[in-house]
Amino acid sequence: MNGLLLVTIEQGLIFSILAxxxxxxxxxxxxxxxxVEGTFPLGAFxxxxxxxxxxxxxxxxxxxxxxxxxxxxxxxxxNIKFKxxxxxxxxxxxxxxxxxxxxxxxxxxxxxxxxxTVYDKLGxxxxxxxxxxxxxxxxxxxxxxxxxxxxxxxxxxxxxxxSLGENVDKYRMVGLMISNALVALxxxxxxxxxxxxxxxxxxxxxxxxxxxxxxxxxVMKKRDFLKxxxxxxxxxxxxxxxxSIAIEIGLAPTDLKGISAVIVIGFLAYxxxxxxxxx
Amino acid sequence: MKKSLxxxxxxxxxxxxxxxxxxxxxxxxxxxxxxxxxxxxxIIDHPALNSARDGFVERLNELDIEADINLQDAQGDVANSxxxxxxxxxxxxxxxxxxxxxxxxxxxxxxxxxxxPVIFTxxxxxxxxxxxxxxxxxxxxxxxxxxxxxxxxxxxxxxTLKILKPEIDTAGILFNTGExxxxxxxxxxxxxxxxxxxxxxxxxxxAISDINQALESVSRKSQALILINDNMVASSMELVASLAKExxxxxxxxxxxxxxxxxxxxxxxxYHELGRQAADMAAKILKEKTPINKIPVESSNVFIKKxxxxxxxAIGLNENHPAFKxxxxxx
Numbered sequence: 001m002n003g004l005l006l007v008t009i010e011q012g013l014i015f016s017i018l019a020x021x022x023x024x025x026x027x028x029x030x031x032x033x034x035x036v037e038g039t040f041p042l043g044a045f046x047x048x049x050x051x052x053x054x055x056x057x058x059x060x061x062x063x064x065x066x067x068x069x070x071x072x073x074x075x076x077x078x079n080i081k082f083k084x085x086x087x088x089x090x091x092x093x094x095x096x097x098x099x100x101x102x103x104x105x106x107x108x109x110x111x112x113x114x115x116x117t118v119y120d121k122l123g124x125x126x127x128x129x130x131x132x133x134x135x136x137x138x139x140x141x142x143x144x145x146x147x148x149x150x151x152x153x154x155x156x157x158x159x160x161x162x163s164l165g166e167n168v169d170k171y172r173m174v175g176l177m178i179s180n181a182l183v184a185l186x187x188x189x190x191x192x193x194x195x196x197x198x199x200x201x202x203x204x205x206x207x208x209x210x211x212x213x214x215x216x217x218x219v220m221k222k223r224d225f226l227k228x229x230x231x232x233x234x235x236x237x238x239x240x241x242x243x244s245i246a247i248e249i250g251l252a253p254t255d256l257k258g259i260s261a262v263i264v265i266g267f268l269a270y271x272x273x274x275x276x277x278x279x
Numbered sequence: 280m281k282k283s284l285x286x287x288x289x290x291x292x293x294x295x296x297x298x299x300x301x302x303x304x305x306x307x308x309x310x311x312x313x314x315x316x317x318x319x320x321x322i323i324d325h326p327a328l329n330s331a332r333d334g335f336v337e338r339l340n341e342l343d344i345e346a347d348i349n350l351q352d353a354q355g356d357v358a359n360s361x362x363x364x365x366x367x368x369x370x371x372x373x374x375x376x377x378x379x380x381x382x383x384x385x386x387x388x389x390x391x392x393x394x395x396p397v398i399f400t401x402x403x404x405x406x407x408x409x410x411x412x413x414x415x416x417x418x419x420x421x422x423x424x425x426x427x428x429x430x431x432x433x434x435x436x437x438x439t440l441k442i443l444k445p446e447i448d449t450a451g452i453l454f455n456t457g458e459x460x461x462x463x464x465x466x467x468x469x470x471x472x473x474x475x476x477x478x479x480x481x482x483x484x485x486a487i488s489d490i491n492q493a494l495e496s497v498s499r500k501s502q503a504l505i506l507i508n509d510n511m512v513a514s515s516m517e518l519v520a521s522l523a524k525e526x527x528x529x530x531x532x533x534x535x536x537x538x539x540x541x542x543x544x545x546x547x548x549x550y551h552e553l554g555r556q557a558a559d560m561a562a563k564i565l566k567e568k569t570p571i572n573k574i575p576v577e578s579s580n581v582f583i584k585k586x587x588x589x590x591x592x593a594i595g596l597n598e599n600h601p602a603f604k605x606x607x608x609x610x
Contacts (some may be wrong), residue, residue, distance in 0.1 A: 011358055109380050109408055240362075
């Protein structure tokens with residue numbers, strides 16, 4: 001298979017996990033969580049720290065997951081306990097994590113190419129497909145459980161959850177922790193896939209996540225059977241595909257981001273205009 | 280569940296088809312006068328990196344290497360740099376020039392199977408970044424030019440210092456005690472200083488507000504200040520430079536941006552030259568077919584001097600001072 005295409009799909013799958021994470025805060029909890037810009041590289045740095053000390057890559061990735069959950073807890077504490085606005089809590093966590101990420105290994109860039117990765121045994125594509133499918137199924141199952149329903153209700157109708165005698169804050173905390181844990185895992189998988197960790201890898205990652213979710217939303221939006229998690233996966237792969245087409249077309253290098261944006265706008269416009277015919 | 284899985288599979292299939300359609304370009308004109316395919320991967324649009332790139336292309340032309348150059352800029356997005364590297368590999372490029380560390384690591388990762396030669400430039404520490412294990416004999420498909428401040432460069436700094444103040448025996452260094460990067464720079468400077476018979480007086484700071492007192496203490500023991508790449512000191516360079524000027528101290532650095540912020544003189548590498556050096560390496564690989572393990576990682580040996588005329592006048596130095604010969608100037 002074409003190398004560019006393969007790496008596009010691999011990155012799309014990695015970003016699917018990121019998108020599922022952000023889907024929980026952005027769509028379900030209605031919480032604009034910007035801290036992912038810090039949690040994504042946090043996962044990569046935590047993973048690097050453990051792999052450099054000789055830990056197993058699977059365990060290292062799980063440590064990243066755990067670190068992400070802790071970062072979610074920080075945002076939750078700032079927002080709920082210290083009553084700081086959601087968007088500012090995220091920004092504060094992100095800013096805090098920037099320094100923490102640099103401190104974890106004492107360097108802003110770590111080469112990992114000579115260390116083992118979770119992909120070693122089965123190959124990147126297969127491992128990533130397994131990861132994404134397992135995470136998607138676990139999330140779908142969780143969202144159908146009692147706790148999951150209450151999580152959804154917390155975003156939709158807080159009063160209802162309160163009237164049931166449940167604590168809304170608890171579900172906000174759970175949502176933020178799961179979300180950031182997934183984002184950090186995605187960062188750890190990314191670091192292993194690209195063979196290095198860099199402090200800039202979180203830059204504008206929130207844009208990637210939101211664009212993925214929005215693109216996913218517009219795909220066959222009349223069809224209810226598509227779950228949010230599925231839409232996030234489709235969106236992330238599509239978004240990466242758009243990026244790779246922009247690279248493949250090879251227009252002026254300065255225009256890469258612009259072209260990606262134009263293609264996304266094209267998708268959205270096509271979808272929205274197409275809607276009129278059905279209405 | 281089944282339906283949604285189907286849809287994911289369809290998305291992937293569409294991806295394959297779309298990509299297949301667009302990758303028809305690039306027919307290689309094989310026989311006569313082989314034109315090489317060179318991919319240049321740059322991490323972000325930045326003056327220093329741009330001049331490295333321009334130097335590379337300029338030198339290639341001088342060497343009469345005909346090449347189809349495909350320039351890609353990741354626009355600061357690390358994930359993009361990975362895709363760009365993969366594109367160069369699937370285009371069957373003869374060589375990849377990677378500018379800065381993340382793009383170089385991405386190129387390394389993408390060429391693991393194809394072993395396409397990769398030349399990096401503007402990478403400070405290729406060993407720590409995992410690009411090569413042995414600087415003298417790179418073991419894989421990667422070599423290049425680093426932008427570290429070399430011993431040669433440090434020697435030039437001390438020599439200029441001696442021309443400016445022949446009687447000098449001590450030079451001061453300000454550094455942030457929290458930056459590990461600064462510690463290692465100081466150790467190297469002390470080694471060279473020992474050879475040059477100059478004593479180093481280092482003063483640690485923990486916050487920008489310490490700079491005033493620290494400089495006061497340095498100025499009592501020395502008449503010159505060597506500026507290192509310390510983030511705290513660099514970010515308050517205007518302050519450091521103006522305090523030093525008040526005390527009539529010489530400020531000397533390896534980084535020309537310090538001179539723009541008011542330091543007296545810098546002797547440092549030129550990114551344009553780094554690019555040209557990388558092109559010489561490319562010529563060895565493409566034309567002479569030298570194996571990469573015979574091409575050691577190099578650091579630049581062409582140094583550019585830059586002088587701040589305003590600062591020079593303020594501390595009573597003439598702009599035609601022999602130490603400033605051939606220097607670029609800034610007001």
